[in-house]
Amino acid sequence: MAENEKLECLKKLQEVLQEKFALEQQVESLPKELRKEEAVLRNVEKELEDLQQTASQTADEVKSLSIRYEDAFQTRTGYEKQMEFLNTQREYEALSKQLEEARANEETLLKQRNSRTKESEKLKKDLEEKEAAVAEQRAKVEEERAKVDSKLSGINEKIAALDQSCLEIKGSMISDELYDKFSNIVRKKGGVGVVPVHGQVCMGCDMVLPVQFVIDLRMKQEHNEIDYCPYCSRIIWYEELDPETEKSYIFEQLESKGTGSESKASAASAESQQDTDSYDESMGMDGGFEDF
Ligand SMILES: [Zn+2]
Incomplete structure (x- = not known):
């Protein structure tokens, strides 16, 4: 049987194409790890953002509670001073009641302020940790991206070379x-x-x-x-x-x-x-x- 040149040509092409398609698959799967790290980065960035918001709200609350506590303190000490200048039993009873309420109010605000302050300090620490985590993950993504880029350019060069071989094999034999x-x-x-x-x-x-x-x-x-x-x-x-x-x-x-x-x-x-x-x-x- 006479050799079918077209067929021989196709068989050679097939070998090169197999190699090329295997490389193309690598190109597709290469960035998978990068995409994963980028998704992790987006998550920690979101967590950081949420934490920043909570921390800022808590700091505002501490500020407001401090002011209200300061007011309550002034009110209570004011009543205590007034106690020294009372004339009647009725006045004494009325002021005593106000003083008692003022004390309770002051105590509640102090407790709230202290508890919020503690929370705020804990959040500041969490924030520092989260900022470090974000920085670390950013570095990881950059490193992975550089790795992928360099590998990709290597593979793409190989693919271009294989395309060239295909053209040479194909010649005028294959349309x-x-x-x-x-x-x-x-x-x-x-x-x-x-x-x-x-x-x-x-x-x-x-x-x-x-x-x-x-x-x-x-x-x-x-x-x-x-x-x-x-x-x-x-x-x-x-x-x-x-x-x-x-x-x-x-x-x-x-x-x-x-x-x-x-x-x-x-x-x-x-x-x-x-x-x-x-x-x-x-x-x-x-x-x-x-x-x-
Ligand atoms: Zn068949």
């Missing part, structure tokens, strides 16, 4: 259209876009191809043409096997006979049901490709 289609197939079919046919079976999807289809495929192959598997859309090529091995891949399509062949065929169709691969009418048998 731009076929190259784009093929790239898409390789990408969507897990890195395998060109597969052999053994006997009647596509090695990409294990589906059994019609006898005439395989005969046509072999003809095309002789004439430097290519064809696609009607089930999995991969580019296929007929691979000659030794006759004994080949027998296990031959099935008569129209009349189901043979026991061994039946089990293989049903296993193949069972697999095709799990797979998303299915016959695509729009593709036809002549490679009129709509999907890729």
Whole structure:
């Protein structure tokens, strides 16, 4: 069989494309760690913001309570002074009651002020710790970002080099259209876009191809043409096997006979049901490709 140069070209392209797509996947997953650290940073920044707000509110409350306590203190001492200048029992009783209330008020405010002051001091300490945590996390994000940037530029250089190799391999043998289609197939079919046919079976999807289809495929192959598997859309090529091995891949399509062949065929169709691969009418048998 004359060598199909187009096919050989596609096989070489596939190797380079596999490498390229693996690198592209790395590019996508690389910033994952960075995104995680950035999310952590956003959380601690939010916590810091909330804490700053609470701390400032508490400080205001301390200030206001201090003023009110100071007033209450003045009121109480004022009443105490007035006590010295009372004339009647009635005046004494009235002032005593006011003094008692003033004392209670002063005591309550003192307690509130002290408790708020304690809280405020604790918040100041928490704030310092949170500010340190934010600074630490910012540094972590910066470090991770620098790491990602340098790795990315390295990978992107490699990808550009692989693109260049693809262009060189493709030359004028593969049209731009076929190259784009093929790239898409390789990408969507897990890195395998060109597969052999053994006997009647596509090695990409294990589906059994019609006898005439395989005969046509072999003809095309002789004439430097290519064809696609009607089930999995991969580019296929007929691979000659030794006759004994080949027998296990031959099935008569129209009349189901043979026991061994039946089990293989049903296993193949069972697999095709799990797979998303299915016959695509729009593709036809002549490679009129709509999907890729
Ligand atoms: Zn297939």
